[in-house]
Amino acid sequence: MNTQPVYEARDIVRSYGSVQALQGASFDVRPGEVCSIIGDNGAGKSTLVRILAGVEQPDSGELRFDGEATVLSSPTDARRRGVETVFQDLALANHLDPIQNMYLGRERMKPGILGKLGFMERSAMRADGRQAFEDLGATVRNYTGPVGGMSGGQRQAIAVARAAAWAQNVIFLDEPTAALGVVQTRGVLDLIRRIRDRGIAVVLISHSMPHVLEVSDRVHVMRQGRRVAVYEAAQSSVEELVGAMTGALDGKEAA
Structure with a gap:
C-alpha cells in the first residue's frame, strides 16, 4: 500500500460562537x-468530515491533497479533486430511479445544438450507469422504479455506488450501516471492500466498533x-478503541 497520504488535515480548528468543535484536529x-x-457524540467527527468534504471551512489549520496545501470553498471543489461524500441523509431524489440519481x-448532454436545447x-447514461452498479457489486433489483419506494439497504447501496462511480481518490461514508439489517449491512460492507480494491481511499464514520474493526486498515x-489516537485495526480491539474514545486508555499514534 502507498504509505503517502492522499488527503490530510493538519491542526484544524473550528468554532461555532463560544463552542469549539475542533481544537487542532488532524x-x-x-x-x-x-x-x-x-469518537463519542460531540467529539468533532461530523465537523471534521464536513470540512474535509468542503461543506464548511476551518477557522485555522491546513488541508493537503497529494502533499500540496489546498483550500475547499465548496463540495464542488472537493468533487473536482475526486472526493465524494455520502452523508446520512443520502441526498437521493426519491422520485427518480437509480440511474437518474447516479x-x-x-447529466450527459447530446453534442451540438441538441445538447444546448x-x-x-439517456441510452448511454442508462447503459453505463447500470454497468457501474454491476461492476461495484451493488445489487440493485430495480433500475427503473423510484428509489423512494426501495428498502433502506437498496437506497444505501445506490448512494454509495453513485459516489464510488464518480470518486477518483477518496469517499467519505457517514454511518452507512445505521438502521440497516444484518443482510443489508453485509452488502454495504462488501461494497466498501470493493471500492478499496479499486485503489480508492474509503473513510468510514461509524459507531459500530465491530464493523470498524472488520473493514478498516486504520482507526482514528x-x-x-x-x-x-490512531490504531492499526488488525492489532486492536473493541475494548481498546472504546478506552481511547472515553479517555480510559492513553492513545497511541500509528507510524
Whole structure:
C-alpha cells in the first residue's frame, strides 16, 4: 500500500460562537485503504468530515491533497479533486430511479445544438450507469422504479455506488450501516471492500466498533475536538478503541 497520504488535515480548528468543535484536529488517509473515524457524540467527527468534504471551512489549520496545501470553498471543489461524500441523509431524489440519481447534476448532454436545447444521452447514461452498479457489486433489483419506494439497504447501496462511480481518490461514508439489517449491512460492507480494491481511499464514520474493526486498515480516534489516537485495526480491539474514545486508555499514534 502507498504509505503517502492522499488527503490530510493538519491542526484544524473550528468554532461555532463560544463552542469549539475542533481544537487542532488532524487526519490522514492513504490510497486504497479503509480508514475509520470514531469518537463519542460531540467529539468533532461530523465537523471534521464536513470540512474535509468542503461543506464548511476551518477557522485555522491546513488541508493537503497529494502533499500540496489546498483550500475547499465548496463540495464542488472537493468533487473536482475526486472526493465524494455520502452523508446520512443520502441526498437521493426519491422520485427518480437509480440511474437518474447516479447522473443527477452530471447529466450527459447530446453534442451540438441538441445538447444546448436540453436533450440528454439517456441510452448511454442508462447503459453505463447500470454497468457501474454491476461492476461495484451493488445489487440493485430495480433500475427503473423510484428509489423512494426501495428498502433502506437498496437506497444505501445506490448512494454509495453513485459516489464510488464518480470518486477518483477518496469517499467519505457517514454511518452507512445505521438502521440497516444484518443482510443489508453485509452488502454495504462488501461494497466498501470493493471500492478499496479499486485503489480508492474509503473513510468510514461509524459507531459500530465491530464493523470498524472488520473493514478498516486504520482507526482514528477523536475526543474533545482532537485526534487522540490512531490504531492499526488488525492489532486492536473493541475494548481498546472504546478506552481511547472515553479517555480510559492513553492513545497511541500509528507510524
